[in-house]
Amino acid sequence: MIRLSPRMEFTLLRLWHAALAGGFVVAYVTGDEDTYRMHVFAGYWVLTALASRLILALLGSATGPLRLPRPSLSAIRAKLAGKPGRNPLFAIMAALLLPALALGAISGVIADGLPAAEDLHEGMVQLGLWLIIAHTAIIAWIFQGKRIRDYLSGGAAAAIMAMLMLPASAQAQAQAADPARAAILAAYAQQAPAPFSAARGEALYLSRNSASPDFASCATCHTTNPTASGRHAKTGRLIDPVAVSANPKRFTDAAKVEERFARDCQTVLGRACTAQEKGDYITFLASR
């Protein structure tokens, strides 16, 4: 087993802290629908950081900085009696904060597949945020400026981590033309004479037709702003936004895509759409 010096243990702990804090910041500010991929990426980052804390604890010595926080009554009593040593508030805070963040991240994984769990996820994360605020307030109070510079440099490291992660995940997001969507487009491209064009897709989307008096256009149900929720012009039922930016799951289920094209093109145009039209349409909405 490798033996780490206390100094190395402290460095590892700080790096770990920066990774966790940076991941949380990114996940928190990307919680919106249109930065969904980045949000998921940062969420898994947080989860990985939390799991790696357990591994770090195994690497560290029994009494060193990497030891998992263990709040104890005797430590509180010793502190109250004015004895020197680490402030027991650290351990209490960490013992509350780490499980809260873990619950926040895990409920996020669940909500990714089960929209009903979204409220639970938001509640957990909000709890985590309050604990983080309490955590920073307690640290500021304990150090009372004495070691505040150290603490600030930890914060700066977190901010730098966050900045490093943002472009990486933004790029992942741009490239992540979802593989399922890419495959659907590739299949249409094989049957289409020309490369797909978002402009032609938009023209089709907005075009007004006479096949059906009630449904003149795709936009009649999907609305002229594809990032907004649509509404079925007859039944009044809500339709999720069709723009990929607002709804990353769009055009990823080949059977559903085919079925809806068949039905909606017949309704609006009075005929089937060509592979060219389908590819243009998806290309347009993937660019929105």
Ligand code: HEC
């Ligand atoms: C009568 C209302 C209505 C009109 C008009 C309409 N759609 Fe739709 N469309 C729907 C509904 C309802 C769904 C399924 C619900 C959903 O996916 O959120 C849907 C879904 C789709 C999907 C599946 C998207 C996915 O997630 O894979 C495609 C493709 C589609 N529509 C294409 C079109 C095209 C092309 C037009 C115009 C030619 C059009 N729609 C016009 C109601 C409509």
